Amino acid sequence: MSRACVLNSGYLQEIHRGVLLAVVLSTLAARLLLRSTFLALAVLLAAANLRASDDPVVLARAGLGAIEAGRFGDALDAFTKAAAMRPGDASMCFGAGVAAFMLGKDDVAQRHFECALTRNPEFLSASTWLGDLHYRAGRLNEAISIYEAALRRSPEAWEVRRQLDNWRKELLLQSRFREVRSEHFTALFETASDEALARDVVTRLETAYRRIGDALGLHPSRPITVLLYTRAQFNDITSLAGWSVAAYDGRIRVPLSGAAAQPEELDRLLSHEFVHAVVATVGGRTVPAWMNEGLATVLEPGGLEPNPAQPTGTSGRSDVSKLPESFVGLSARKAETAYSSAARAVRHLIEQRGVATVVALLTDMGRGTPFPDAFQSRVGMRYEDFAALVAQH
Numbered sequence: 001m002s003r004a005c006v007l008n009s010g011y012l013q014e015i016h017r018g019v020l021l022a023v024v025l026s027t028l029a030a031r032l033l034l035r036s037t038f039l040a041l042a043v044l045l046a047a048a049n050l051r052a053s054d055d056p057v058v059l060a061r062a063g064l065g066a067i068e069a070g071r072f073g074d075a076l077d078a079f080t081k082a083a084a085m086r087p088g089d090a091s092m093c094f095g096a097g098v099a100a101f102m103l104g105k106d107d108v109a110q111r112h113f114e115c116a117l118t119r120n121p122e123f124l125s126a127s128t129w130l131g132d133l134h135y136r137a138g139r140l141n142e143a144i145s146i147y148e149a150a151l152r153r154s155p156e157a158w159e160v161r162r163q164l165d166n167w168r169k170e171l172l173l174q175s176r177f178r179e180v181r182s183e184h185f186t187a188l189f190e191t192a193s194d195e196a197l198a199r200d201v202v203t204r205l206e207t208a209y210r211r212i213g214d215a216l217g218l219h220p221s222r223p224i225t226v227l228l229y230t231r232a233q234f235n236d237i238t239s240l241a242g243w244s245v246a247a248y249d250g251r252i253r254v255p256l257s258g259a260a261a262q263p264e265e266l267d268r269l270l271s272h273e274f275v276h277a278v279v280a281t282v283g284g285r286t287v288p289a290w291m292n293e294g295l296a297t298v299l300e301p302g303g304l305e306p307n308p309a310q311p312t313g314t315s316g317r318s319d320v321s322k323l324p325e326s327f328v329g330l331s332a333r334k335a336e337t338a339y340s341s342a343a344r345a346v347r348h349l350i351e352q353r354g355v356a357t358v359v360a361l362l363t364d365m366g367r368g369t370p371f372p373d374a375f376q377s378r379v380g381m382r383y384e385d386f387a388a389l390v391a392q393h
């Protein structure tokens with residue numbers, strides 16, 4: 001079966017590869033690290049009255065540690081306080097922006113990235129994260145102008161140049177698009193002859209909105225955009241593997257050909273992508289792929305019933321705690337196993353603890369609790385133990 005996925009790999013890879021930390025360190029902590037010796041000394045000398053919460057250097061170091069540990073709520077607090085104490089320091093604003101972005105607090109993140117660029121207009125990473133934020137919100141013009149400004153200041157930034165070329169092509173395509181709206185969705189499509197199809201898509205999405213919203217007890221108010229493409233346009237814009245039939249990266253993207261032309265398949269993939277939008281709204285951007293894809297799969301129409309096509313033995317199953325952070329780069333065969341394992345795990349979780357527990361877990365993550373801690377407190381066991389149990393079940 002073809003699968004639909006959530007595109008969240010870029011920034012997670014950036015954080016996990018340590019690139020982000022290197023960026024923050026290079027602008028902030030080169031100075032701080034030099035100072036750390038003196039700081040340690042100062043702590044020793046003045047332990048009685050030096051309170052960590054009063055010192056921007058200590059706060060920034062705590063913020064970096066929190067980002068590294070996935071405690072984005074703590075990181076946001078620490079960097080926000082540090083930024084206020086050091087009004088000239090762009091990296092404090094950047095750290096706060098990254099933490100807010102990961103929590104899915106886009107308005108807060110935007111403000112902090114803009115603060116970083118006001119303090120230091122040459123701060124390339126602040127530009128790329130801010131541009132990406134606008135792009136994911138569908139504000140292509142803003143994304144492009146931020147990248148253009150960044151490129152004028154850093155003409156050697158080839159990755160920025162390549163991304164800018166892609167966004168300009170996408171803007172050109174999108175400028176020809178028409179739109180239809182329903183209460184919660186806006187569909188964008190290219191040719192007038194597809195208008196009936198676009199109306200059909202938003203109608204199906206409204207049905208999914210009610211069904212899934214009622215099941216989860218969540219009804220997002222922010223309108224969601226769905227872009228309808230030809231397969232060639234979809235491939236060009238998303239660069240996804242051939243097995244993927246839709247994507248969510250802040251907006252839902254669907255190629256209207258092949259599988260999507262069948263009503264049941266269209267309902268399945270629209271429901272699936274809508275769940276990704278809900279997960280992003282409630283849980284932010286750190287929800288593990290198995291949880292995100294598993295929930296999206298079980299909330300497809302009929303998805304809570306066990307899939308009769310799935311293998312009855314345990315071969316073909318994966319321990320979800322060992323699955324990659326994004327399914328996007330998997331081969332078709334590995335993706336099939338990953339999605340069905342993720343769905344089994346989430347189905348099991350819902351059967352054992354109820355859907356409200358899953359929603360509570362996502363809500364905790366959106367407030368900054370790292371996934372392992374949220375899982376343990378809401379489910380009452382370590383998620384690795386849960387995953388191993390489900391894999392053998």
Ligand SMILES: [Zn+2]
Binds near residue numbers: 004006292296
């Ligand atoms: Zn998906």
